[in-house]
Amino acid sequence: MVKFSAKVLDIAKRGVLLNRLDARSIGVLDGDRVQVINPTNGISVTAFVDTTITIAQQGTVGIYRITNDRLSANDGDGIEVREAGRPASLQYIKKKMDSGRLNKEETLAIIKDVVNDDISPAELTAFITASYINPLDMDEVEHLTRAMVETGEQIKFASKPIVDKHSIGGVPGNKISLLVVPLIAASGLKIPKTSSRAITGAGGTADLMEVLAFVEFSASEVQQMTEKVGGVIVWGGATNIAPADDRIIIQEYPFKIDARGQMLASVMAKKSAVGANLVVIDIPVGEHTKVPTVQDGRKLAREFIELGERLNMRVECALTYGDIPVGYSIGPKLEVIEALRVLEGATEPNSFIQKSLSLAGIALEMSGKAAQGTGAAMAQELLSKGKALEKFKKIIEIQGGDPKIKSGDITPGEHQFVVKAPTSGYVIEMNNKSLITLARIAGAPHDRGAGILLHAKKGKLIKVGEPLFSIYADRSWRLQKALEEGRRLMPVLVEGMLLDRVPSGRGF
């Protein structure tokens, strides 16, 4: 055990920086694990070592910011650093690589180590890859879900029911939470909705809500706000609810994998941790979504329901049509405008409104607020009487936004380009993945005004030269890049349209 003088380093990452000579005398190399202890508060964390010759003098330990968020050291504090052992969870990950089944304790050990930074991102990736190739069975999924819940904060509401809702994603423009949450809260039910930011999409619900209000709150703030106004729409990543899940999602991102077991656990851990006992899950089905066929969708639904039973939650799943975008807008501001318009009274787009009412209706029926078969109609009434808008304003207000905001106040990206139909005919194809890619190239979700506005959807007859879709961007170079890529991606196809023209090939 050697004592060092702390030097907090403002780099937003985990780890410590040791002088090369100090590292050698502790017996560690770059990338090795050390135990770092702050004797003034007794906090001990594991960290991975970087080395330097000059930035940390001998006797000084540099502590990167995220590690110091836990360690709470100040410059000059006496900090103990020693070689850390190999965490037992590495064995369990190896067991999963070798097709073993993990028991409750082994799973909990892995997830604890994930949350405590005891295993590296690469080690976590090994676990994710192994669980993807050697899928988790339902017992393992239950262990994983419980471990995710237990290693984070949990909300305990004084009274039930608590409703929650989740879409498993893959469909662009899926802004329905902006309607479903106010609808359910307007009925008198409680819905503490934690959402994600976009990982592979063009805008997660949290990215959308952030156009209107703050989304970063603690678990207890989520509880208090929900008690007060009936619902919230916040970013789950800020709550410390099921924090392991966020770590896992980050590592899955490069490969765009969403292993079944981890997806089940991810969704249900968040629902369980916020205290929900009635859960509606939207499973978009279609060739271009995560769930290609209705059979696959039913199977997944049964798994959600079974996992729910194991965790004392009632789950209903809605298989929805997911092969084209929900509504006409893709990208944070564009989607928020569309949602606000509907709350303000617009009766279009039908796909968006009907889907939202159906899902809200299921929750209303599950809770007993509406009789079987009358949930959607009750939701329709809450919408058309303005109760949902009123509730949404309360939610915006409690989350620190401006409750007087109107759809017309929000302006999407100032750089725009209208793609016109190159020929007359029916719109025969809309490719979700290409639409998302294009919106991302245009800057979504980071650039809130970036995205795509569709002017026609699949099946519509369109004339040559009529607008097919518009690309929006906050920055002109982003728009340029989107235009270049758009020619290659061709996300919307009109019957009879040339797919390529050699040698000068242009889609539009």
Next chain:
Amino acid sequence: MVKFSAKVLDIAKRGVLLNRLDARSIGVLDGDRVQVINPTNGISVTAFVDTTITIAQQGTVGIYRITNDRLSANDGDGIEVREAGRPASLQYIKKKMDSGRLNKEETLAIIKDVVNDDISPAELTAFITASYINPLDMDEVEHLTRAMVETGEQIKFASKPIVDKHSIGGVPGNKISLLVVPLIAASGLKIPKTSSRAITGAGGTADLMEVLAFVEFSASEVQQMTEKVGGVIVWGGATNIAPADDRIIIQEYPFKIDARGQMLASVMAKKSAVGANLVVIDIPVGEHTKVPTVQDGRKLAREFIELGERLNMRVECALTYGDIPVGYSIGPKLEVIEALRVLEGATEPNSFIQKSLSLAGIALEMSGKAAQGTGAAMAQELLSKGKALEKFKKIIEIQGGDPKIKSGDITPGEHQFVVKAPTSGYVIEMNNKSLITLARIAGAPHDRGAGILLHAKKGKLIKVGEPLFSIYADRSWRLQKALEEGRRLMPVLVEGMLLDRVPSGRGF
């Protein structure tokens, strides 16, 4: 494309550090990939982003040392930074996760990206994990081997044969290269031996050789030295020969995996890249090694031979007894002392001498230097006439060491503890893994003097109180730790010895 002022950061890692606002304006988050271009030399590298508020001001890009080793920027240079695309190799890794077979181009793309830092350690781990669970077939192994060779430096000797030798490891005390290389060089053959440092072991050959001389040389220095004195023993990691292999090994380390396909490729890529055409491979077989049975050993031998044929190398494999240590010493200095003593004329330990002579003999026969069946005898003669010692001194000298060094000049760790037999009986068990673990706890391989010296080997009759083995350490706290753990590990068992005594359980 945005231009930044360079600030070289002395942290021994890859990556760049951007001000958070700059990162946002480029459109990247922590952990995202950027392309970094130094316009003064045209070099472009991929790097992963860390962010800061204060360490890099807006308009400044911090460049960590290993990334700057390639980029060669100086403080204040104008550096371009832009969001980098997703490398295609991620798709190929995903394909392997999905049980696909990788073709030559896909494999080369992955390995190129590994060497160029275009994929992260976590992404590489996904590839390794996927290749471990979905094993590479021989075509894929050949692609991998060729890709490793092509993405590094290669040595082309003017004349053949070029001999090389490899032990696949897992046996403690396997210092035979210190004999085999001088023996082969003394016969007039050339052997440009690149070795590893210990990853999971108590001392790699490079760690051992570093007790006597420098081991970090470039590929062209390896070639020149080999041309001059017939052989070298260097650290492969410094040569840029098959550099992808080192990256892979680092990521395998936490799980102690050594997937068959990667192991084959790793060994043979290094042999191919140094220009070897005659290769002897030592496959230690035994319950406690990487290869548990003779059948497994033969299968692995056939794979080495087949891969050799595909790469125009003649390969012979020697299955050796690997269940107990080679010789009596484990740990850098202790092993070097034992090897030097043998070169100086000692006729013990027999296991070490016979194994070395057999392996050298195979190479002598393959090359035609010795007639079939006479190689070991010829090697014995080179040893007993002092030719091997003479050659070893030349090798030490050309690598910058002191050629006059004698075994008696080297002193192992000053902190020692002799473990005595707790009872009389035969030595019935020596556990390789426990011996290695104990040597590592005592400080090996970083502490060159640390390790274990066995006083009796399996099968020997020993009396109560006689020395069983000694633990050496350079630092007293390391010795203490080894003593504590040794009680639990009990690496050497004597017939009739109590394995535990409840409640005060002590092995020794």
